[in-house]
Amino acid sequence: MSIATEPHGVTEPHAHSHGHDDAASASSRPKLAVWKFASCDGCQLSLLNCEDELLSIAEAVHIAYFPEATRAVVEGPYELSLVEGSITTPDDVRRIHEIRAQSGVLATIGACATAGGIQALRNWADVDQYRSVVYAHPEYLKTLDTSTPIASHVDVDYELRGCPVDKKQLIEVLAAFLNGRKPRIPTYSVCVECKLKGNVCVPVATGQPCLGPVTQAGCGALCPSYGRGCYGCFGPQDSANTESLTRQLVELGMPSDDIVRVYRTFNAGAPAFAAASDAVEADAVEAAASRAAEQGGAS
Amino acid sequence: MDDIRILQASGLDALIEELRSRGFRVVGPTLRGDAIVTGEIRAASDLPRGKGDSQDAKTYRVRSRGDDAYFGFAAPAQSSKPVFFPAEEVVWRGHRDHDDDGHFTVERDTPDGAPIALLGVRSCDLRAVQIHDRVLAGRSHVDAHYVGRRDGAFVVAVACSDPAASCFCASMGTGPRPATTDPETGASSYDLLLTEILGEDDHHFVMEIGTDAGREVADEIGASMGHPADRDDAVAVTDAAAARQTRAIDTTIVHDVLRASAESPRWEDVASRCLACTNCTLVCPTCFCTTVQDVSDLTGDSAERHRVWDSCFSESFSYIHGGPTRESTKARYRQWITHKLSSWEDQFGMLGCVGCGRCITWCPAGIDITEEAAALGRMSGLAAPAPAT
Incomplete structure (x- = not known):
């Protein structure tokens, strides 16, 4: 099965863009998936902005699902999932449960995923009113009254805060995951x-x-x-x-x-x-x- | 050493140059952005000439003095603490060698760099260094990195002429004129002590000699001989500075006040104001708590152990299996002030506070250690009640 269910997600189960990978090395590396919910993609871009480390990351993990970076999709389960974005639609609620079920370690990245993001302003607003003002056919729209963090819906192993996340913290989570240790994510001021x-x-x-x-x-x-x-x-x-x-x-x-x-x-x-x-x-x-x-x- | 010299203000460059030529990295007060901080001094022009500071609870501003004083300010934003005891340092580095059967080798990191000359260190901060000498280097297990930096350091203290409203060193017995010797070790507190004298048409420093090395430097730069009357001038400067201090802690009772205050209702009050931000501890020249952080790269082939300043105001500080032992901010504030003003004495034989006032100035909520100590004194019944106003 594929859980790549974005509206425009074209799943290509056989597309394996790592042409130079032999199957053994790909399968021996842990699979990484990067998921998106309601968000601006900025935190995923922080991962792509790890320019000096990107090749080492790609060598250390098998980037199995990361639509922001590649159309290639490798099916789950995934040893590590990074989740960006907040939960704002009924479909999001369903999808995050599927992702949790397919993930070993699940880390949420960014203010949207950890606190609902800027779009959590809807929590103080009348969403029906927005809907009727913004959309010609609001009846086609399925949305929730709130924007909530991932941890309100499923268990989360680590949270990386920030708008966007800090790339050093991202690398720390990856390095800790690969070395079987706890990431150092300070919670002080x-x-x-x-x-x-x-x-x-x-x-x-x-x-x-x-x-x-x-x-x-x-x-x-x-x-x-x-x-x-x-x-x-x-x-x-x-x-x-x-x-x-x-x-x-x-x-x-x-x-x-x-x-x-x-x-x-x-x-x-x-x-x-x-x-x-x-x-x-x-x-x-x-x-x-x-x-x-x-x-x-x-x- | 009863040796008094006179150094004209124009001779500061010669002093700095002499220290540099002896291989020292000279570190002292310098203006950076919105504050006087501690940084490298290459020439007298790096010093905050003509600048003063206004400090009070949660307020710091640099001001123009309208004169040429080089040292006409109170405490710089940070003390000399990071000079000998950096905020973060590598303890060891490890590397896995794949050619050697994956054997992991560990190299201890040793501080390198030139010996330090502290220029312009204040009496409060100098006393704090002596306290660190006791805490970090005066016990059975010494901090090798601290000792490596501290040993062979040259100290040019400058007596304080312009205390800020946040200062209370006079009440702590730590300034504004530094003690000639370290009361614990008997060693000279400084190599040279300068007191800046700014007259109508005269700008000079009274230079008091603390060590042979200090005398050599004084001789080398041609500091002229002074008279006992010059020391009187110097003492008059610090006497006037002491008289201008408005804050104080009653050191005769404070140890017992904290002992008697474990269950004081004051802790709830202060916790309602305390931001648990850690600023007080990180600007305190004597706070020495650290944590250890291990970092590794993606492959796990390289790893480092770092020692980093920590603070008893962070929740993770007291984290042990099952959770933090000081979960509430009131427990953390109580821990901090009790250590500073009471249990430090039981532990090390001196108080852990030197009266520099930084925790008052740099607390974004304006919590004042002297006010808290006074309130606890009144509430414990050990101090006289506040006079009715």
Whole structure:
């Protein structure tokens, strides 16, 4: 059977593009599959961007299913599956279960797969309304009311955060898998990476808002290394105190709308960031109501 | 050594050049972007001349002083900690040799590079180095990499004239004028101690000699002989700096305050503010916790063991089989401040805090160790209640 069920997926069970591979070496290498759900493909491209390591990767694993890179398809099961994207359709739900059943180790890659992605903004919206506005024939469309991470549907062995993922972390997962060890994926804050690199703290030294203290490391503190606050694209760190950070963002002069927005970007659906954005919104509504009441009382 | 010299400000280049010609890599304060940091100094022009700093809880700004002071700031953003104790270093490298039956050979990594000369190190940070000497090099198992970098280092301390609002070294007994000798080992704290004197038409350093090596350097660069009165000038600078400090920790009671505070309600309060971001520990000049990380390439033929700074504020720090032992932020903050201000003394015979104030400045939530210690003191009943205002 083939589980390559994208609408345009043309399965070519006999197409074996690794012409120079002999069957023995191909079969002795673990099979890697790279899957896509609702996403922009950026994380899959991060794998293709591993230019210096790509040949070593191709030697170490048998790239069996990776439509972003090759039309060749080798049937499962797959020793390692990398899954990009979030679950947004009934078909996605069915497909991810099939993929899980055919996969040894399953690692999700990127903010969509680990937190629902930017498209998790639909979790706060009326999807029926979108549907009727955007599509001429909304009745043809089967979609869910929410965008959810892969781990909400099946067991996930490792999660790589980020929008997009960090290629060093991708290679670490591959190297760990190939050597039978646990990958090193820190869950502490971005601040650790800033300090290890010798970066000067952006909010303390410049007053710019920064999500680094509540955001998980992994990017190498990319934005703060260029003097900008962290945008939180790696989602919440394991001990995120968003209540305290929200107070700091307010003090640094960030309006409520903007604070809601920074929590609801790439990882809007991550529980800690979703709750933080809801809390700011609720406070803003309450503040507006009390202002209105004061004005009403004064007039 | 009662030997006082005078070095004109214009003589700083000669000092730096002399150290470089002796093979030292000179490391000191330099302006980079938005902060004064510790970096390589090749000439006096690399120093943050005319720059000061404003530091307070969760705020750091470089400011122009309107004068020519070379050392007119308080603590640089990072201390000299990474100079001897880098944030990440390779402990060993391993390689599998396929020609030799897949035998795996391991090579120990040894730090290389030129010996270090610390230029402009502050009294607080110098004391922190002495604490690291005790912790990392003064016990039965020494940290070979630390010792390799620390041995043979040359120290030019500069007394602090302009403490920031975050500073409290005077209360800790660690500055602003450095002790002549290390209280634990009796060794000279510095090779040379400079105090910058900035007058109307006069800009010079009072240079006090700590070691023979220091005297050789002073002789070589032609630092003229000074007088006892010059030392009085130097002491006046640090006395004034001490008097300007506004924060303090009461070291007479703090050890016992922390001992008595294990179940204090204050921990909930501080945990509501603490971001568990680790910044305080990673800017602390004495925090020395590390973790070990093993990395391998895709083939598994090459592997490396790295030692990397760690922090008791991260959840993984206390992870053992079954989960972390300090799951809550309140447990982590309690662990950190109790170690700094109490159990460190039981462990090493001195406090683990030197009063540099970096944990106050660089905490994005503005948590103030002096304020927490004072609150715990009041709540434990060991300190007098705050005066009614």
